Amino acid sequence: MASEDREDMERSEEGVPEAIVRTRAGPSIVWLIPLIAAVVGLYLAYSTWSEQGPSVTIEFQTAEGLVAGQTRLKFKNVDVGVVDSVELNKDLSRVHVQASMVKELSHYMTDQTQFWVVRAKVSAAEISGVDTLLSGAYIGVDPSDKGKRTREFKGLEEAPVVRSDKPGTLFDLSARQLGSVDVGSPVYFRWLKVGQIAGYSLDESGNTVNVKIFIESPHDKRVRTTTRFWNASGFDAVLSAEGLQIDSPSVMSMLVGGVAFETPATVAVAMDVPEGMVFELYPNKQATRQPRHSQQARYLLYFDGSVSGLVPGSPVEFRGIKVGEVLSVDINFDTQTNEVQIPVVIEIEPERLGITQKKLYKKDVPRIASLVGRGLRARLATNNVLTGKKAISFEFIPDAEPVTIIFGEAYPILPTVSGGLDAITQRVARILDRVENLPIESIGNNLNEAFANLSQTLQSVDNLTGSANTNLLPQLTASLVKLEETLASADAMIAPDSAMAIQLESMMSDLAGAAQSLKLLAQRLEEHPEELLRGKGE
Amino acid sequence: MATAFSIRGPHLQCHTCHLVIATPSGPEERLRCPRCRASIHRRKPNSLSRTWALLLAAIICYIPANLYPIMEVTTLGRTQADTILSGVIYLYVHGTWPLALIVFIASVVVPILKILTLASLAFSVERSSQWRPRDRSRLYRIVEAVGRWSMVDVYVVTILVALVHLGSLASVEAKLGAVFFGTVVVLTILAAESFDPRLIWDRLEGEPGAPIVQNGDERDGE
Helix, strand or coil: CHHHHHHHHHHHHCCCCCCCCCCCCCCCHHHHHHHHHHHHHHHHHHHHHHHEEEEEEEEECCCCCCCCCCCEEEECCEEEEEEEEEEECCCCCCEEEEEEEEHHHHHHEECCCEEEEECCEECCCCEECCHHHHHCCEEEEECECCCCECCEEECECCCCCCCCCCCEEEEEEEECCCCCCCCCCEEEECCEEEEEEEEEEECCCCCCEEEEEEEECCHHHHCECCCEEEECCCCEEEEECCEEEEECCCHHHHHHCCEEEECCCCCCCCCECCCCCEEEEECCHHHHCCCCCCCCEEEEEEECCCCCCCCCCCEEEECCEEEEEEEEECCEEECCCCEEEEEEEEEECHHHHCCCCCCHHHHCHHHHHHHHHCCEEEEEEEEECCCCEEEEEEEECCCCCCCCCECCCCCCEECECCCCHHHHHHHHHHHHHHHHHCCHHHHHHHHHHHHHHHHHHHHHHHHHHHHHHHHHHHHHHHHHHHHHHHHHHHHHHCCCCCHHHHHHHHHHHHHHHHHHHHHHHHHHHHHCCCHHHHCCCC | CCCCCCCCCCEEECCCCCCEEECCCCCCCCEECCCCCCEECCCCCCHHHHHHHHHHHHHHHHHHHHHCCCEEEEECCEEEEECHHHHHHHHHHCCCHHHHHHHHHHHHHHHHHHHHHHHHHHHHHHCCCCCCHHHHHHHHHHHHHHHHHHHHHHHHHHHHHHHCECCCCEEEEECHHHHHHHHHHHHHHHHHHHCCCHHHHHHHHHCCCHHHHHHHHHHHHC
16 A cells, blocks of 8 residues: 555656546455455364364273374264374373364263273174274273263273163172183073173182173163072083983083073072172082072081091081081191090081171170080081091080080181991990890890790690590590491482482472473463453464 | 656556557556557556455465365275375375475475565565565566466365275365365465566666666676
């Protein structure tokens, strides 16, 4: 503009005045172009800024397959973000992935939100993420708006079993051994897949493995307080009186393992599972019939006699029902007194007796004392006659000597009584003692006297027979002669040529004649019944 | 130096058919060539302000042209969006540095130099600078000549988008950055076009200090 002004001025300086050139007032239209450019630019900047979601940091073990600027974050296979940078942390132990999320997810960036890398995975159980072979790995997101807002996350190495869009319940199991269970292994109910293994970890004590399982809704209602879980990998063969029974799941679960559950009919009432309840995971279905319990009380027993056949694992029974098992069998030789004692540590599960109280043997001293006072004693019993296996059996012995429980050592010591073979040997010895005390000599003398009396008696019987011979025989002979005579006369009477026989014969022939004429009459009447009324015709 | 067509000279020239016309006696508004009827100006109207406006617009557009991706390549489901600079870096990292150099010069160096050159030319005219007028006009000629070649980038993107349509195997899509880059190129061409290089010489003539012109002229000539 300044130049134009100067032009005008220069012209006016000339001698001859000229018409003033009208110049357009205000800025030129051309300035609209940068204005439009600026407006468009500002609009773009604003829209980009307003669409900008939160930027989050996710920590992973490895950045395998993650590329800055390319790797996407997906939820339900919808792009919800992109990886901005992949960096190592300071001590090089982890990978920090910086990602920007879409704006819609800014309310879902809480500590409950989960991130994991989806890569192609081929296992016996499943083949997943095949699409990532071509397109590259992506980060799966499971957004959750519950929990505390955060921008820093710990990425999972495996896709989580529990996701916010899949309703269901997590349950805690405790197993002696993990078995062939793996994360993602199926959970069966009546061989129907209803869930998955969510994870496992070693218990702090190192004694058990804690397994978390996820059961999808609505099947999670099938789990009750009395439900029993068992490891359903492998197959279960039982040889019983009914023959060989093989219980085997599908080939799939034999390969990949799994957990099955069932709610058996029990005395205990099935209730809804309370928070924090831990179920026992049994090694097989057979084992669920002898339930284990979380509460164990340990006791010490001292035996004097032989305990051959008693091994760790032998059952502890109460009135024939298993309530626990033997943990260890040792031998103690007291060098002072030269006495040998056999300490046996047993473990009893009080829940089997219906006692659900915790820390039973610490708190329940009076109860045990009263039981022992009523005669509760442990004794060795033969469990199996063939194999000679022993068991420890608790019984109430009414006339037992009163004893007290000793709480001094590691475990309370319960009183024992000798039983089984020990008791039998003692009883046999007692019988033998009595036999020894019997007056066998006097018995022999008495017997001798008795035999003498007997021979006298026999002598007199002999005499009696002799007299019978001389007096009775002649009379008997006479009687027989008379009988013979009587029979002879009877014989003569019924001989064929006797008068009586002849008379009988003629009488018989008359009777035959009469019968003949009766027969004729009957014939005639049958042919001419009218003759009964009219008389014989002709 | 010819003074026939200078700012106060007695003659005008038609831009289109180059006919020399005598200065009309009346006001020099809306003049037409008597031969081809093209409009005639002694100098390009509003030359400096147009140049400034277009340059400013180009500078504004250059920002999103570099920040937004210019194209998106999808290969086997893997999508990669590249801005100009990330494309250059990509090419350099993958070993084809000559190609990276070409793209860098054509897409980054040239537009920036063009904008800077035009801005300095316009600024020098505004300040009535008398510094090396001949070199400055040569600079202007270079800028004008180079202008159209800046479109190479945009052409590459257009050709790729048209050619690479292999469905899910590979496809190329032009993005917002390409639009702005094209706008920058067009705006700088227009800015160069609206700048009147004769203004460089007008300032030398018009200023009272004529001897400097003479000196400069002589120096340039020698």
